Amino acid sequence: MDFETKLVNLKIKDQYGATNTPVYLNNSFAYDNAEDLEKVFNNRALGYTYSRISNPSTKSVEDKLAGLEGGKQAIVCASGMAAISTATLTLLEAGDEFISTSSLFGGTYNLFKNYQKYGIKARFSQGIEAEDIAELITDKTKFVFLETLGNPKLDIPDIKGIAKLCEKNQIPLIVDSTVTSPVLIKPIELGANLVIHSTSKYINGTSNSIGGVIVDGANFDWTVFDNFADYKRFGKLAFSVKARGEVFKDFGPCSSPLSSMLNELGIPTLALRMEKHCQNALELAEFLAEHPEVKEVNYPGLEDNQYNQRAKKLFANGFGGMLTLRVGSKEKAFEIINNLEYFYNLANIGDVKSLVIHPASTIYAGNTVEERESLGAYDDLIRVSVGIENVEDLKADFAQALVKNS
Numbered sequence: 001m002d003f004e005t006k007l008v009n010l011k012i013k014d015q016y017g018a019t020n021t022p023v024y025l026n027n028s029f030a031y032d033n034a035e036d037l038e039k040v041f042n043n044r045a046l047g048y049t050y051s052r053i054s055n056p057s058t059k060s061v062e063d064k065l066a067g068l069e070g071g072k073q074a075i076v077c078a079s080g081m082a083a084i085s086t087a088t089l090t091l092l093e094a095g096d097e098f099i100s101t102s103s104l105f106g107g108t109y110n111l112f113k114n115y116q117k118y119g120i121k122a123r124f125s126q127g128i129e130a131e132d133i134a135e136l137i138t139d140k141t142k143f144v145f146l147e148t149l150g151n152p153k154l155d156i157p158d159i160k161g162i163a164k165l166c167e168k169n170q171i172p173l174i175v176d177s178t179v180t181s182p183v184l185i186k187p188i189e190l191g192a193n194l195v196i197h198s199t200s201k202y203i204n205g206t207s208n209s210i211g212g213v214i215v216d217g218a219n220f221d222w223t224v225f226d227n228f229a230d231y232k233r234f235g236k237l238a239f240s241v242k243a244r245g246e247v248f249k250d251f252g253p254c255s256s257p258l259s260s261m262l263n264e265l266g267i268p269t270l271a272l273r274m275e276k277h278c279q280n281a282l283e284l285a286e287f288l289a290e291h292p293e294v295k296e297v298n299y300p301g302l303e304d305n306q307y308n309q310r311a312k313k314l315f316a317n318g319f320g321g322m323l324t325l326r327v328g329s330k331e332k333a334f335e336i337i338n339n340l341e342y343f344y345n346l347a348n349i350g351d352v353k354s355l356v357i358h359p360a361s362t363i364y365a366g367n368t369v370e371e372r373e374s375l376g377a378y379d380d381l382i383r384v385s386v387g388i389e390n391v392e393d394l395k396a397d398f399a400q401a402l403v404k405n406s
Ligand SMILES: *Cc1c(COP(=O)(O)O)cnc(C)c1O
Pocket: 079, 080, 081, 082, 105, 107, 108, 147, 151, 176, 178, 179, 198, 199, 200, 201, 210, 211, 212, 349
C-alpha cells in the first residue's frame, strides 16, 4: 500500500463501527477480578489500568504513528518536549554524557543544557557530519540526538553516516523529525533507533493541541546498558517497556485522550498538506531570493543551498515548509513582520496557516548572544513556516511588506 493510501487507511477496530477513534476520557479501567488486574499491573497481560500509563484513545494514535515511521511501538506524550525528556531520561543517569549538535530547536537545547544540574553532560557538536560526532564519543556516551532538519538553521545532518557510526559504537541514535514528518523522511529506515515528533506541528496541522511521540524502531540491543538489566526479557522492546514503566509513569507526561484524538485527526491529510507546504515554500524561497531587500534566504530546496544535494538524497517529496530570511537588522525584521498581513506572528510551525517569528527576541530570548549565533538565531533573521494558502497571495504579501520597509 502506498504511504498516501496508508495515511487515510489506518483502520481502527471499534465495536460499533466508528471510523474515528472514540475518546475514552476515563482515567481508570475496571476489572471483574483481582487476579486479572494483578496480571496487567505486572506486565503479564495486556490491558489498561490508569490513563497516566496508557489509554485506548492514545494507543490508537500510537499504533498509527509507529506504523507510519516503520517502528514497532510508540509512546504518545503531552508535548514534543515531554517526548524528548521521556526518551532521554529513560537512557540517562547521573554521570552519563550524550551528544547532540548546535542545530537544535531552542526548547531542546535548553533542556539538554539544563541536564547539567542533574550531573549529566550534553556535548554539542558544531558540525553535523559523522566525523564531528565521532570526535565527541567517550565510554560515557549514552546516545546521539539529531534533528532531521535543524530549526532554525535548516541544516541537514548526515543521518546515514551518523547512524552507521552509532551502530559501530553501540550507541542508540535518536532523531527528531518534527520539521520533516514521515512524509519527507523515515529515520528508522536510515538506521535511527528512536524517532521523536512534536505532533503539535505538521502532524496536527491546525494548532489545535499539543502533543509528542517517541517511536521505537526496536532495532537496538539495549542489553549493552547496565540500567536495562531488569528489561532483558523484553528483548528489542526493552526501551519502550522501560520508558513507559519508569519515566513516563513516574513523571506523568501523558497526553490527554482528547489531545491524542485531535492530533490523530491530522494524520489522513498529512501527505496532502506536506506536498503543498513544500511547493509553496520552494516558490516563496525563490521569490525572496530574487528580492533586493532580502540579504539571504535559507531553504534547502534552493539549488545553491549548501544542503540541497543531501536534501535530494534523504528527503522524498520536497524540502519542507520552513525557510528563513535575513534582512540586515532587527529593526527591519520587526517592520517586515509588522507589515505582513497574511502571516501570523507566533511561536509555532507546521500549521496550514503561514506563520512568521523573529526567533532571536522570542524563542531564544533567554540565550546569550553567542548561543543565539551558534544556534542560527541571528538578530536580523525571520523564520517563516509556509502554509497552504495560494502562494501568489504569500508572495504579494511579502512584496508589499518588503517595499513598505525600504
Ligand atoms: C516544537 C518542537 C519541539 C517541541 O515540541 P512541543 O510540542 O512544543 O513541546 C521539539 N522539536 C522540534 C523540532 C520542534 O519544532
